Amino acid sequence: MRGKLITLEGIDGSGKSTVAKKLQENPEITAFEPVFTREPTRGTLTGTAVEKAIQSNTDQLAELFLFTADHAEHLAKLVKPALENGKTVISDRYSDSRYAYQGITLKKYLENPLEWIKNLHRSWTVVPDLTFLFDIRPEISVERCGRRGYQSKFEKIDFLRGVREIFLRLADEEPDRFIVIDASQPPQEIEMEVTEEVLEFLRRY
């Protein structure tokens, strides 16, 4: 049987990567031997290209294709083989990040960037079985980013407001796939809520 794909999504500073780390350390979860991964990928040709693009003034359309190339490579080399082996894959960011972030950055190029980017993925991507959306107001998330000293060109409040809106719209459109987490709660509560939901999901299959 094909394995299941779980993704973690949210704006910068939403705390999803911290939760991803906690999930990796939780023996109840690791007992299911899930494969933990992320986008952009790390240590790959495409992931390195994305990393360089993010840190420079790269054209937004070029950036979309780099992120998408990285997704293709991620799918081909890791996600699909793991799922075919019956493994559960848990990815920190995935296609919805493209829909939400590039859905905003490409506004100046395209009339309906969100639909355009979704169409670009259709027929070759693997749609997640379960997606956690770590939802938080950008005012709070940017404050968190400041504290950890991380500077991304995507960490601007107005920009993140638009990204958050798209994430919420995506969650509204697919209520069976998305679980929206209130990421303004204390970290332990978020961790507990997500861990319980993941375990319930894993035990069901």
Ligand code: TMP
């Ligand atoms: P990270 O902080 O999760 O490493 O992601 C790096 C940045 O790239 C973050 O600001 C979100 C952004 N991003 C996109 O704009 N599009 C994408 O498809 C992905 C995966 C990330």
